[in-house]
Amino acid sequence: MSQLRGTDLKRLHRSWKRRSTARIALLLEGVQSPFNVGAMVRTAAALGVAQFYLVGRTASPSDAKAQKLAMGTDRYLDSQTFSDVAAGLAQAKDDGYRVIGLELTHDARPLHELDLTGDVCIAVGAEDHGLSGQCLTACDAVGYIPQIGKVGSLNVATAAAVACYELRRQDWTGPDTPVTGVS
Numbered sequence: 001m002s003q004l005r006g007t008d009l010k011r012l013h014r015s016w017k018r019r020s021t022a023r024i025a026l027l028l029e030g031v032q033s034p035f036n037v038g039a040m041v042r043t044a045a046a047l048g049v050a051q052f053y054l055v056g057r058t059a060s061p062s063d064a065k066a067q068k069l070a071m072g073t074d075r076y077l078d079s080q081t082f083s084d085v086a087a088g089l090a091q092a093k094d095d096g097y098r099v100i101g102l103e104l105t106h107d108a109r110p111l112h113e114l115d116l117t118g119d120v121c122i123a124v125g126a127e128d129h130g131l132s133g134q135c136l137t138a139c140d141a142v143g144y145i146p147q148i149g150k151v152g153s154l155n156v157a158t159a160a161a162v163a164c165y166e167l168r169r170q171d172w173t174g175p176d177t178p179v180t181g182v183s
Contacts, residue, residue, distance in 0.1 A: 017048065022171040023119040024164060025051035025097050029085050029135055030126035031156055034059040038069030039157035040124075045073035047164045051095065052079040053121070055088040085135045089123075097121035101139035102163050103131045104153065111143035111163060116170045122163045127156050 004012055026049055031037055037059045044052065052061065058081075059066055061074040082088035092099055100114065101123045123139060125131035136142060145154060145162050154162070 016172070019172050020048055020168065021174075022117060022167065023051075023097070024049045024167050025053065025092060025095070025119075025121035026160060026164070027053040027055060027088055027092055027099065027121050027123040027135075028058045029088070029123060029131055030056040030129065031058045031124065033127055033156075034063040034065035035069055036127065036155065036157040037061055037063070038066035040160045041066065041070035041074045041077060043157070043161040043164060045070075045076045047168050049164055050076075050078060051092075051097075051121070052077050053088040053092050054079055054081045055085050056083070057126075085132055086138070089135065089138045092121040095121075098140045099123055099138065100163075101131050101136050101142040102144070102159055103136060103142055104144050105136065105142055108142040108144040110146050111166050112146075114141055114143045116167045117174055120167055122160065122167065124156050124160050124163075 024047065026040060026044060028037065028040065038061070041052070041061045054060070061070060061077070061079055067074070080091060082091065089099060097119050099121045100116065102111070103125065123131055123135055125135065143163075145159055147154070
């Protein structure tokens with residue numbers, strides 16, 4: 001068995017892109033670490049996330065430290081900056097996204113149990129505070145990532161990656177999704 005290279009790798013990625021029908025966006029509220037932002041940019045580019053809503057004190061994807069992790073992949077994203085969360089949420093909803101908060105709350109549901117089909121914007125919050133109450137109240141639903149280890153939370157960039165993958169997984173396995181293989 002050998003690794004895919006060149007044309008075969010591009011063919012594989014195109015087959016998954018053809019199976020993708022949903023639009024995905026990320027809303028980052030107060031994510032101050034440029035390293036976390038850069039990691040989310042790279043993941044977003046890999047999973048076909050096209051829109052970033054940057055709220056409050058969120059680091060810019062063009063920050064030199066973010067660029068170390070993003071490796072120039074921010075060119076595939078449309079980023080908009082908002083001073084307050086209400087404006088960012090309003091824009092996401094105006095753009096046709098349902099907003100799903102990713103947070104550990106009493107009424108949050110396991111992410112895999114939520115219907116994440118269609119156009120969805122995942123909202124993630126600051127590394128130490130999470131999403132604000134104002135953001136949580138405005139979300140269409142709130143989900144969390146079940147964890148069974150000895151640590152009770154994930155790094156925000158890792159959590160965003162898991163959430164984006166779950167959105168894509170539901171998109172790929174939906175009832176109307178055509179099944180195609182590598183040819």
